[in-house]
Amino acid sequence: MSVEVQAATPLVDVRGLQVRFPAAGGLRTVVEGLDLRIEAGECVALVGESGSGKSVTARSLIHLAGPGAQVQAERFLIDGADARAFGEADWRRLRGTFAGLVMQDALVSLDPLRPIGAEVGEVLTQHRLLRGRTAVRRRVIDTLSQVGMPEPEQRLHQNAHELSGGLRQRALIAAAIAAGPRLIIADEPTTALDAALQQQVIGLLAERVRASGAGLLLISHDLSAVAGIADRVIVMRAGRVVESGPTREVLAWPREAYTRQLIAAVPSASSRGSRLASARFVRDETQAQARVRIEREPLPPRQPPTGEPVLRVQGIGKRYRRRGLRAQPAFVALSDVSFEVRAGEVLGLVGASGSGKTTCARIVLGLDEPDAGEVQLLGQPWSGWPETSRRALRPRLQYIPQDPLSSFDPRYRVRDVVAQNLPGLRGEARDARVRALLAQVGLATDLLDRLPRTLSGGQRQRLAIARALAAEPQLIVCDEPVSALDVSIQAQVIDLIGELQSRLGTALLFISHDINLVRHVADRVVVLDQGRVVERGPVDEVLAQPSHAYTRSLLAAVPAPLVG
Structure with missing residues (x-):
């Protein structure tokens, strides 16, 4: 998606980048021998698993690699200047003006105590780019309008928690581009957003590149998002580049087995009933023109759902009073929502951000009470x-959350987290059961005395699954259980859930914004829009031939598969 520009000097020209951090016994290398060049008007994507060095590489470009980081390079030119000679003042002048940073989690990145107007205008006031409150306010409103923020004058006075996920991400992008930076660094900007919002955010970044000729460095584990915007892609693993080149070439004909594995692990219509992590990228040379296809191993066969519903939700509704707006009608989060989950069944609950999925989950879990209707569990x-x-x-009834770390007691070690759901066992019997549960989810027993914060994202999610299984539940609510994981770890966790569900016959209420993931795991699907059920039925029927316009719009926003 590059655009023609006059500037000959690359925005970033780095050769032989090495980033190391202090560790027990010496230094730990997290990036080794990386070359990176970004031209004006070009989008370069960094992809790879968690821990591959993507974010550290990006943050090194603005001197934010982290405490104690040692950054070295054979060549390190930022806008033609040798950054190896920069002092702290030079880096401060560069951040926000030459380079804008868009983070992954807008709710964490935006100050909860400051209104959006102050957040977006901070770079203008700190760098004294404009004089007077009127000029700053005008620029902030204009920037919010550029990123498609509705009613920008009113948003100036709202805090981050008062906005939806999509609007928060727009505010974060506005804060990054308010000073007109020539380089935008977007670190996982669409993680945990639904497909429609992902399209909007990627579209905003692409429009910025087209309109201003800015360069864009996109860090993402979403290969579909990368395919839609990037000119070149760099694939990283364990701090090293394993493959790079034009995006179309790398994603269509990957040379390296690691790149092929990343692409093949993406769920799709053809992956249903199979292990995602077992996928193999195969070239079929028997055809007149060689084709690429994916082969996968099947999951264990499942028994068909039987018996009475484990969960029955009947006509539930939920309203929230708008804070400080007594004259305004209450916000309707749910209205007359009904569905059932039978023993051994996986029911997918899908919808865009703000559709009511999380409110529904909280009512099912008994954390919130409905204003209307009722919920029955096991009759x-x-x-x-x-x-x-x-x-x-x-x-x-158990729960697998999107962010398991926030659901663990920070004082508990791994053994304690699992033992929470084993109140009737003591001593050696309890320890033996904890070890068996860890083995069941693929965690080594040498993790027993580790704190969950020292585990990787995939390990934490496996620990959350072990905790849920410890209670031998008949229903597990999975609320966006893999949305924050990279594609290969996501595949492993989804395979684990599928295998355990096949073996144990536990019913699942699987809540996700990822249509392809729901298509992969669910038997039936319920589609929510603005708190109402607009469509329901067998997942193959609803997602193959949707009858409602909203469902069709969700499917239209899903990126095309990387491999046919």
């Missing part, structure tokens, strides 16, 4: 009862 009343009355049924 017993669940909603509208005090927790003391639900306590006997509580172990039968």
